[in-house]
Amino acid sequence: MLRTSPFIIPAQPVLRVRPPAGDAWLHEVKVDGYRCQLHKAGDDAIIFSKNGRDFTNRFPGIRDAVLTLPCKSAVMDGEVVACKDDGTPDFRALHSGNYTQEILCVWAFDLMELNGGDLRPSPLVARKQKLDVILRRHDHPYVRHSEPFKNGEQLLAECRQRGLEGIVSKRKHSPYKSGKCDWVKVKCAQWKEDNKDRGDLFIR
Numbered sequence: 001m002l003r004t005s006p007f008i009i010p011a012q013p014v015l016r017v018r019p020p021a022g023d024a025w026l027h028e029v030k031v032d033g034y035r036c037q038l039h040k041a042g043d044d045a046i047i048f049s050k051n052g053r054d055f056t057n058r059f060p061g062i063r064d065a066v067l068t069l070p071c072k073s074a075v076m077d078g079e080v081v082a083c084k085d086d087g088t089p090d091f092r093a094l095h096s097g098n099y100t101q102e103i104l105c106v107w108a109f110d111l112m113e114l115n116g117g118d119l120r121p122s123p124l125v126a127r128k129q130k131l132d133v134i135l136r137r138h139d140h141p142y143v144r145h146s147e148p149f150k151n152g153e154q155l156l157a158e159c160r161q162r163g164l165e166g167i168v169s170k171r172k173h174s175p176y177k178s179g180k181c182d183w184v185k186v187k188c189a190q191w192k193e194d195n196k197d198r199g200d201l202f203i204r
Helices: 060-067 091-096 124-138 152-162 189-194 196-202
Strands: 011-015 025-030 034-041 044-049 073-082 104-114 143-145 166-171 179-187
Touching: 025 124, 025 152, 034 060, 034 104, 044 060, 060 104, 060 143, 073 091, 104 124, 124 143, 152 166, 179 189, 189 196
Parallel strands: 011 179, 104 143
Antiparallel strands: 025 166, 034 044, 034 073, 073 104, 166 179
């Protein structure tokens, strides 16, 4: 049964002031939501929180979308987000439960398992390529691919302008490593100022 499927401890990026530079890195938007892990195995699906708690019943629309993925099994790393009318994340609505299922989605950014094969030893670019193929075929608004960008400074500047949380930078050819790893997160100063009242929720 999928309910006994082992939870994979997620990769944990290290906080830095500036993103790394160079061709060895890819950069993604860090959206403001709940870290999640999507598991599909045949006709069953489960959504784990970043700490391994079962969040499946909180997000039935996303669970149903995961069940329709065009594969027999998969494990994806991502972020559940509630979106405002302009498409920007609304963490306070997500945390309070003040939302409808229709404004939720998962931005999936990694693929750890596919059809029984462990992809964690594979380079990031290979995992992202497989993830992109699956989600393009799936074409479901509840599960979206977090696209990578080549220039971290430019992406960070764009996130500042849009009021987003920040970015995460990852080495192109690194495997998926649970726990502390070489991923780097940089948060926008204005976002930190706007969210300083969130207390422990701020440290994610």
